[in-house]
Amino acid sequence: MPKVSVILSNYNGEQYLNESISSVLKQTYTDFEFIIVDDASTDSSREVINSYNDPRIKRYYAEKNRHIAYSLNRALEMVSGEYIARIDSDDIWEINKLELQVRYMDEHRECGACFTKVNIIDEYSAIANDIYEEYYRMFNDVENKSQIEWIRFFFYKGNCLCHPSVVMRKSVLENVGGYHLAYVPAEDYELWSRIVMHYPIFVMEEKLVRYRW
Secondary structure (H helix, E strand, C coil), rough: CCCEEEEEECCCCCCHHHHHHHHHHHCCCCCCEEEEEEEECCHHHHHHHHHCCCCCEEEECCCCCCCHHHHHHHCCCCCCCCEEEEEEECCCCCHHHHHHHHHHHHHCCCCEEEEEEEEECCCCCCCCCCCHHHHHHHHHHHCCHHHHHHHHHHHHHHCCHHHHCCCEEHHHHHHHCCHHHHCCCHHHHHHHHHCCEEEEEEEEEEEEEEECC
């Protein structure tokens, strides 16, 4: 069994899908499966996905478009790894992302989910932290907190955790449940709120995701 299950939900993401998939396959940590769920795309996404022959890739093509939470839950039904990592079809991982986060999770068995800080990129994949300073600061000014402090922050301030930066334990999701269909587009925010009620979470200082705004 692979140690990590990487899940990606895609809908009409042909423009950036190659960059996203390639950044996963180039990881220095290699013990993973890569589950790609295509949510009935109408562009050339299927051709892009099928152009890869890496044996770690598992593909699922939906017949009907639903939404990201439904697709992610479908991917969760297919995972076999101890850890689950998320990436969007337009974001990019730094090459050592999984290596650093898996090491942290292995060394901190109490931690339910691990996140990282990010760089913001534009439509040309260029770093755009200054242009989108508000969003850059939202993800990068965050400080680690106790569980009760996180709960207060989520309810009084909002979400500051980058979805494609997360590595979660499969056992945690088996306990708290997956993505809630009623909360799209805040399905990640609602999931973090449930996780932190039961488990500590941690944000690494390293910027290991290039998050496209």
